[in-house]
């Protein structure tokens with residue numbers, strides 16, 4: 001096993017599926033900087049969804065070709081790009097794996113917005129078709145290739161649901177005791193029961209079963225990262241040059257809560273708290289995302305070991321507390337808007353993240369400097385913002401209202 005791990009570790013070629021996206025791009029740069037040979041596989045679906053929604057990243061992201069050329073110019077390292085639709089082009093995917101022979105594959109290539117997944121029946125079906133087929137095709141291709149490839153998947157904290165009844169959410173597996181027919185008490189570990197809050201989160205819950213099955217049947221080494229809400233925009237590598245800048249989503253579908261609040265405050269737009277803001281969620285800074293991915297790649301599970309699950313988050317916060325903190329920092333104004341989502345108005349959340357800490361993660365937590373950095377980025381590109389795109393208009397059920405502040 002030691003030899004196999006060494007072999008995986010020595011094979012420094014990595015395929016980054018979804019490497020043009022918000023987490024994928026900074027991860028690709030970070031791994032390239034660490035000496036990995038990175039091949040991005042991406043069909044540019046995220047850019048096409050921007051076209052569909054008629055909105056753009058607040059930051060002026062460059063074309064993928066320009067990004068890659070700039071990285072080469074800045075560092076001398078070559079990242080390659082293969083344009084391929086994982087959900088639809090299985091034969092080409094298998095061919096790429098057979099030709100490239102990567103040591104690891106990082107799978108970010110799923111539609112990741114909960115509001116987008118709830119916009120209409122078409123969006124629900126697209127999210128399920130895209131995400132489920134991408135993951136399943138990938139597992140089939142790894143199995144068919146016969147190669148010992150470590151699959152690292154970006155999952156979500158949202159698979160657990162958020163009402164944890166005082167239980168500290170474990171890393172993937174729950175200890176249970178069941179009573180046998182003979183009346184004996186037997187201890188077991190099961191996948192933590194899922195309780196997704198959107199069609200998007202449901203696809204990530206389904207992914208877990210696909211992983212469990214292919215891990216058992218084909219002994220694929222798999223690490224599933226249950227990530228919280230990412231905040232921040234740039235990392236050490238994307239900061240090297242403006243042409244490497246990362247995405248900044250602020251719109252009602254793709255913008256995530258803390259970055260939205262910081263951007264809203266920077267533009268003198270009311271901070272849109274959904275409902276009472278009693279929702280508690282898990283958070284992680286984008287710089288820690290890329291570090292966690294590297295740690296996962298460098299700590300593969302043993303061959304035959306069950307799926308390794310990490311909670312990729314560093315802290316939890318209530319939405320209203322974040323709004324108040326941002327309002328204070330920026331002199332901003334809070335607007336309590338109708339919650340367009342079907343979610344518990346209040347919940348507690350306690351999460352274990354011991355695994356990453358044990359692998360050496362030194363967590364970045366909310367601090368004034370980093371919050372101000374996001375606000376500065378938002379101010380710098382304020383003239384690119386379309387304020388009409390800020391409210392969350394995708395509603396979970398027909399009885400709900402869009403999250404539009406009064407007088408807007």
Ligand code: USQ
Pocket residue numbers: 112113114115155156157158159227228229230254255256257258260272273274275277279281282319339341343392
């Ligand atoms: N919220 C507001 N105001 C806003 C936007 C959001 O109050 O303007 C609230 C939402 O109602 C929700 C919470 O903030 O209660 C989080 O919303 P979000 O859009 O920041 O996060 P979510 O939809 O859960 O999805 C994001 C990513 C997804 C990832 C997930 C991690 O888009 O890809 O899987 O965070 S987690 O939330 O831990 O499941």
